[in-house]
Structures are given as structure tokens and as C-alpha cells.
Amino acid sequence: MSPGSGAVTLDGVINVENLSKRYGVHAAVSDVSFRCEPGTVTGFLGPNGAGKSTTMRMICGLTPPSSGTSTVVGVPYRDLPNPGREIGVLLDASAQHAGRTGREVLGLAAQVLGVPPVRVQEMLEHVGLSGAAARRRVGDYSLGMRQRLGLAHALIGDPRVLILDEPANGLDPEGIFWMRGVLRDFADRGGTVLLSSHLLREVEAVADRLVVISGGKIVADGTKDELLSNAGILVRATDRTALLRALAEAGLPSTTTTDGAQLVEGDAEEIGRAALTAGVVLTELRPAETAGLEEMFLSLTAGEHGANAQEVAA
Numbered sequence: 001m002s003p004g005s006g007a008v009t010l011d012g013v014i015n016v017e018n019l020s021k022r023y024g025v026h027a028a029v030s031d032v033s034f035r036c037e038p039g040t041v042t043g044f045l046g047p048n049g050a051g052k053s054t055t056m057r058m059i060c061g062l063t064p065p066s067s068g069t070s071t072v073v074g075v076p077y078r079d080l081p082n083p084g085r086e087i088g089v090l091l092d093a094s095a096q097h098a099g100r101t102g103r104e105v106l107g108l109a110a111q112v113l114g115v116p117p118v119r120v121q122e123m124l125e126h127v128g129l130s131g132a133a134a135r136r137r138v139g140d141y142s143l144g145m146r147q148r149l150g151l152a153h154a155l156i157g158d159p160r161v162l163i164l165d166e167p168a169n170g171l172d173p174e175g176i177f178w179m180r181g182v183l184r185d186f187a188d189r190g191g192t193v194l195l196s197s198h199l200l201r202e203v204e205a206v207a208d209r210l211v212v213i214s215g216g217k218i219v220a221d222g223t224k225d226e227l228l229s230n231a232g233i234l235v236r237a238t239d240r241t242a243l244l245r246a247l248a249e250a251g252l253p254s255t256t257t258t259d260g261a262q263l264v265e266g267d268a269e270e271i272g273r274a275a276l277t278a279g280v281v282l283t284e285l286r287p288a289e290t291a292g293l294e295e296m297f298l299s300l301t302a303g304e305h306g307a308n309a310q311e312v313a314a
């Protein structure tokens, strides 16, 4: 039974162990390990070229790894007799046959997977493509409509696990909000979701757990709360120069955020005392939260992908 059937199962784990992929001398993915549990949404975050798609393609048996293993629902993807009934995959929304209508694409998938034809109309309605949209050729769809169709295609087999590569690409803000709701609901009914994005804001509202990849390597992995607890304290003062001096004198390391606040390693009381001692007037003193996550991603994904890393937090 799957989330779509209303019952909760606990065996929909995605397990990735030491996956690596080399293209010639180029290491696209290096020693990547993580685990996704039923009932959770895992956001797989990283700038363009970080290795997200390659990792997901390896999990789905489309790219052979140079080393390492991955299993979904306990077995390698390629060993599943009818994978679409266990795992819904959306890796490339443009991969659907451009000459077929949305309804035909789903009709064919229903036949291949052996699910009742009634699922086609259900899925079209679920993703907002019923009516005239279902009769249009996929070649005439916008990218957002293709993503919706791709999600319907991933869901039609009533799977326990969803693996989605950049599913929000091409969706408008309302579409992104809608997709979050679909994924949250899927996970809340016991499903496992792994979705990638290069934009923190796209996934942070829906993900329970974040796995951050940069330059082919995992640079952070934890729940949002775990990652936030390392995110520091955000501080502003009327006199920034005096604040910097006070922090330095108190031995509290800090960095300047993109909007001019100081992100400080230390607790709020220590920082408040340092400011009081130096006679600095604070205008803000709070856990960094989202701002801290953004700064953390920027610093974690900087370096060889520095230019692209800016996009992660955009």
C-alpha cells in the first residue's frame, strides 16, 4: 500500500552509500552518502553543476556509478520488476513525447504500469491539467505544464517514493506553492520524497531535511533545525564600525551578511554583553534562522562554483 492508498508503510527508504561518478578525470560526484526516510521530504540542494542530477540518475539506474551503491525500497532500482509502482521519477520534464497529448502520455504510462485507466483522469485533475490542457500536444505545453505532467506521470503508479530533479523549474509562484502542498501531503501520508533544487527558498518551506552538495561532495546534511542551530546570531547596531570593534575585542568571530548585518558565532547574551561593555546600541539581536541558512549555503557552496553559489540562496 502506498501514500496514494491512504495507508502508511515504513519501508520506502532511499539509501545512498559512497556513490561516486567520474567522467574521464573529472569527478562529477565524490563519495556521496545520505538516507531519505518515509514520511519526510529531503531537499537536495546545490548550485548548477554540483552533481545533483548525476546522483539522482545513479539512484534511478540511468547512470552507472564508478563506485558505491544505492537502494530504493531496499533494492537497487534496476532490480525492481515494475519500478513505477514503487518509485515515481521526474528527472527531465522535457523528455515526454512532444507529439502526444497529456492524456495520451498518462494513458500509455497507466498501460505499461498496469494501473486502472481511471487513474489517468484522476492524475490530470490532481495536477491541474484536465479539460482542454489534457487534449493539447505536449510539444505545445509550457515548461510549467510539462512539470505538472511529469509529476502526474511520477504519481500515476501510486508509488511510495518520489525522486524529482528540479521539479519547480518553470513553475510560477502559485505553481511552486501548489507543488509544495502535493509533496507535503505525499510525505505526510508516509511517502518518501527526494527533490533537488539550486534555490534554497524553493525547498526550505517544504523540506524536513536538507542535503547540500557542492563540487560533487556533500557539504551539509541534517534537519533544518540542526542546520539552523549552527547558523549563528544576527546582529545589527546603529554604529556598525563600533559593533565590529566590540565583537573583535570580545573574541567573537563574525561575517557580514549580504544585507549588511553581522552573523556572529556565539550566544545572544555574550554578544549583548560585548555591545553593552563597548556602549554600542543594538537594533537587532536574534537567531539567524533563514538568513543564517542562506549565508551558510553561500559559504558551503562557494569556491569552485562561487558564481553559481549565489543562486542557491537567491
Ligand SMILES: Nc1ncnc2c1ncn2[C@@H]1O[C@H](COP(=O)(O)OP(=O)(O)OP(=O)(O)O)[C@@H](O)[C@H]1O
Residues within 6 Å of the ligand: 023, 026, 027, 028, 029, 046, 047, 048, 049, 050, 051, 052, 053, 054, 055, 198
Ligand atoms: N555525461 C556527462 N559527461 C561528462 N560530464 C558530465 C556528464 N554529466 C554531467 N557531467 C558533469 O558532472 C558535473 C555534475 O553535473 P550534474 O548535472 O549532476 O549537476 P547538477 O547539480 O544537477 O547541476 P544542474 O542543476 O546544472 O543540472 C558537471 O560538472 C557536469 O558538467
